[in-house]
Amino acid sequence: MSTDQLPGGFVIDASELDALPEGSVVLADTGDIGCVYAKWPEHHLASLYGPWYxxxxxxxxxxxxxxxxARLIWHPEWS
Incomplete structure (x- = not known):
């Protein structure tokens, strides 16, 4: 998925999260700055629990x- 397909830089459903590449970072819309998630599907625990840390x-x-x-705050294509 290209980042220009995300309206306003927001991910609105889980399938869009799944489509993001490794290294993507999102901020959940909870009002808490601590709700930042990084996608790391190659980590040894990802196969058991999921790819988001x-x-x-x-x-x-x-x-x-x-x-x-969730707001997309980093995408690997931006580097």
Missing amino acids: QTGYEVPCDSDEIELP
């Missing part, structure tokens, strides 16, 4: 566990 947590989560909409 929230700051401050050791165990990742699946796309459907992230509160949406």
Whole structure:
């Protein structure tokens, strides 16, 4: 998925999170700056729990566990 397909830089459903490449970072729309998630599907725990790592947590989560909409704050194509 290209970033220009995301309206206003927001991801609005879990399938859009799934389509983002490794290294993408989103900020969940919870009002809490700590709800930042980085996609790292190659990590050894990702196959058990999901590819998304929230700051401050050791165990990742699946796309459907992230509160949406979420703002895309980093995409690997932006580098």
